[in-house]
Amino acid sequence: MIRVEGWVVALAATLFVGAASGADEYSGKPQQASAPARYTFSWPLEAGLPAPRGGTTKGAPITLDLEPSKAWKDLRADGISAQERDRRAIVAMAGTFRVTFDFLEVVPFKRQDKPNAPYQSWGTEKVYVDNDDGKNISLVHILEMRIVQKDGSISEPMVTKHWRQDWQYEPTHIVEYRGRDRWQRRKLSAAESKGAWLQTVYQVDESPRYASIGRWEHSASFSTWLSGETWRPLPRREWSVRDDYHALVGTNRHTISPTGWIQEENNLKTVLTSTRTLEPSQPYVAREYGVARYERIRDADFAQADSYYDRTKQFWDQVRDEWSQIFVKQGEVTLKGPVDKLGLFHPLFAQADEIAEKGAAASADNQTVIRNALKDMGALP
Numbered sequence: 001m002i003r004v005e006g007w008v009v010a011l012a013a014t015l016f017v018g019a020a021s022g023a024d025e026y027s028g029k030p031q032q033a034s035a036p037a038r039y040t041f042s043w044p045l046e047a048g049l050p051a052p053r054g055g056t057t058k059g060a061p062i063t064l065d066l067e068p069s070k071a072w073k074d075l076r077a078d079g080i081s082a083q084e085r086d087r088r089a090i091v092a093m094a095g096t097f098r099v100t101f102d103f104l105e106v107v108p109f110k111r112q113d114k115p116n117a118p119y120q121s122w123g124t125e126k127v128y129v130d131n132d133d134g135k136n137i138s139l140v141h142i143l144e145m146r147i148v149q150k151d152g153s154i155s156e157p158m159v160t161k162h163w164r165q166d167w168q169y170e171p172t173h174i175v176e177y178r179g180r181d182r183w184q185r186r187k188l189s190a191a192e193s194k195g196a197w198l199q200t201v202y203q204v205d206e207s208p209r210y211a212s213i214g215r216w217e218h219s220a221s222f223s224t225w226l227s228g229e230t231w232r233p234l235p236r237r238e239w240s241v242r243d244d245y246h247a248l249v250g251t252n253r254h255t256i257s258p259t260g261w262i263q264e265e266n267n268l269k270t271v272l273t274s275t276r277t278l279e280p281s282q283p284y285v286a287r288e289y290g291v292a293r294y295e296r297i298r299d300a301d302f303a304q305a306d307s308y309y310d311r312t313k314q315f316w317d318q319v320r321d322e323w324s325q326i327f328v329k330q331g332e333v334t335l336k337g338p339v340d341k342l343g344l345f346h347p348l349f350a351q352a353d354e355i356a357e358k359g360a361a362a363s364a365d366n367q368t369v370i371r372n373a374l375k376d377m378g379a380l381p
Helices: 006-014 070-075 082-091 303-330 346-377
Strands: 095-108 119-132 136-145 158-169 173-179 182-187 197-202 208-218 223-227 230-232 247-257 260-270 284-298 332-334
Touching (some): 070 247, 082 119, 082 136, 082 208, 082 223, 095 260, 136 303, 158 303, 173 230, 182 303, 197 223, 208 230, 303 332, 303 346
Antiparallel strands (some): 095 284, 136 158, 158 197, 173 182, 173 208, 223 247, 247 260, 260 284
């Protein structure tokens, strides 16, 4: 097994162009490695426009599971409460998936010589139910990837922690991104909270990313949750190539289907002043659409991801709990800079790797490592 440390290295090395999926999207049958690219959306009508950017490697063949999942059947059951149906929709996001990521700037708001290249990549990952008490649910995403190498052989699995999403029913507080590496805890009103679910998304190292409130709606065809307006920091796919805006502001939708789920984003690429308000002369540079498709796969080997998750679960839960306590005590955190861009997560991943290799014996220094890392980030004085 190869363990890839952190967001910067992991996604550059293990998320692949959607063209090389290794399995047919509709039949589930393996494709030839030379199959042509499949672009979900792009700029298709004119020659000379930019091809999608992203990864260039190919993944090992997978088999899609085209039958309605047990989670979907449980979600559609009669005689359950509205809250329980919501809960079942959330836990239906757990399982083993091929994930494809597609992002396109659909409307530029300033002059361009040519459109910015769409972004496309894909990976295989397992989503674990880390906690579920009915009102508080935590899902952990871990990538386990195998690459087709130049000689046609399949690489050893590469494993890395990806992200976490926490869901809370009728929450009392939310931790929101305010721009320029600042997050702020805010008390919610009874009207905002009633019947709603808070989704909080954490980065690979459990540092905060974004959070938003929404409500689930259910039909015989699908179940869907739509957020309110949400501020997010730039992801790596953007800050690695852009420096002309400071935040993504938009909505986030999760839709559960019989064979997987889809996350949709509708974002404004937003320019901020030094005081974190919208730049009055040019508040937005573009609107972006994004789609992440989580398609269930079967007969896939995620043994290494299982081992990593089991061995490091306690450590990463400690990191998340430390962040939670910081916001309860301080109310606001302004970091020194983007954690992933500055590589500030490295001590946490090094500790997790040691625990994964050596087991519980390596966890004696957890609290010291966590607090030192959070001090380096600027979260603790």
